[in-house]
Amino acid sequence: LYKNNINIEDISQKVMEGLFVMTMLVDVSGYKYPLQKLNTGLENIGKGMGLKIQLQHENIFKMMHRI
Numbered sequence: 001l002y003k004n005n006i007n008i009e010d011i012s013q014k015v016m017e018g019l020f021v022m023t024m025l026v027d028v029s030g031y032k033y034p035l036q037k038l039n040t041g042l043e044n045i046g047k048g049m050g051l052k053i054q055l056q057h058e059n060i061f062k063m064m065h066r067i
Helices: 035-049 058-064
Strands: 007-016 019-027
Touching: none
Parallel strands: none
Antiparallel strands: 007 019
């Protein structure tokens, strides 16, 4: 993320249903390319590490986790 001018603003970690889950809030305003390129790159990194990495807009995340 650092190499692409993306700043991590917040990180939370937990175990959910036996799986380790890490959530990051990142600032992509310094990213110079379409977000689909970032999403594809992160997915490929995850596959190589045996992880699932998802990129989603903050508003979608907030609506999914709203009580």
